[in-house]
Amino acid sequence: MRYLKTAKSAVISSTIVIALAVLLLGIYLTISINSVKLLKLIRDKVEIDAYLHDSIQPGDISKLTASIKTIGGVKNVTYISKEEAAKIFAEEFGQDILEVFDYNPLPPSLKINLYDEYKTIDRIEKIKLELQKNPEIADIVYAQKNLEIIERNSQSLVFLNLSLLIIITFSSIFLIGNTIRLMIVAKKDTIEIMKLIGATKETIRTPFIMEGFFQGLAGSLLAVIILQIFLGYFYSTYTNNDFNFSIIDTKFLILLVIFGTLLGTLGSAISIRRFLKIA
């Protein structure tokens, strides 16, 4: 391969372009994965609280619980007594309810968990209608506003994600293709001279493709290293008890390296083809 010398600055610049493209894709995927995860977390926390009348009898509670469990979409039902409600209040607000009111105004309630696919406003409203048929239930509450935000934004998020993915992928391919093409254009005379003195197409093509392969590999490895450093910082900054910031796993990083290497190789192969069309 000695006969095809490489211009160092051109190799460095196209390697950096590949690194930037892969880095951009990696950052996008991290944001995308974590935003989807965040929405899922909010949705997972959605449950129905059915507040009962204070006068409800223990026998009625078990009957009511059994009847609610038969409603489609209900995963499980947990009874929270007035005393337990007071305990939860104390845990969340750090104050004894009896100190505030002299009596416990918190009603007993049923915490109703739903299957994921039933955590939509439409379906919860239907379940709510079923629940309202029970006279023991005084009030029904769920995080309607949160769900509204999720439903409104999840569609836009999918659209945004797809659009960004398409834009990033195409601009990466375009950017890398152009950089490599410019590099090959710079070697147009060399290619022309080699053709005139009897080099076969394979002889000319192979070093360019190999060069593209190594640039792709080097660029994407560089991107993955930078990505890991960035993500390490984000992980330590944004992970807390409620939200566990996801780092792209090793398998995904390997896929990114393969993607970058393929981009480099294919970019070279396609660009060099143009210059070899004439025999």
Next chain:
Amino acid sequence: MINFNNISYAYPSKELFTDVSFQIDKGEFVFLIGESGTGKTSLLRMINMELFPQSGELVVYGFNSRYIKKPEIPVLRRKIGFVFQDYKLLNDRDVFENVALPLYLAGMKPDIIKKKVYNVLNEVGVFDSYKKMPNELSGGEQQRVSIARAMVNEPYILIADEPTGNLDPFVSFEIIKLLLNINYKGTAVFIATHNYDIVRRLKSKRLLQIKDKKVLDVVIKE
């Protein structure tokens, strides 16, 4: 060795040759003359199978322009030494590497390449410059390197397209003397030129002229 049989060729805007027939044999030294634009370069490019006749048949070392397959074209080109008016040296590598290029392409071993390159550089008189870059050489030296590159593969024929076009008269004649020497050792030489001074000085050599879309053998009168 090279056989043009009733060749015609035209560019979209201009007809160059009609029914051209001639032959170049082993060991010949032939000049090709003609006014600018008559098709001297196109004719040479046909021999290198860069251009293909639109009618007729061109046979170069048994490769027929009608039937040659694309992968065979590089094989043919490696049997021809081509010298260009603008030298076509690779400016990003030194003299040695430029001359060694056809041998690398032929897949030769480094020690053989080294030996062959030193020999041919010695033969054309630029051995001392083998480490220099093309832009450090004069026009005449660059043309010598170009001739060395064309000769290093020991081709059957050396084709030169206006090899003295960019050189002063003295250096031009030195280059022609070098080509004569190459021919003397058995390689056929085919030179396209409009340097009539040189042609006149070597009137004993065969002279082809492109005129009125034909290629004719001519004899220079005293």
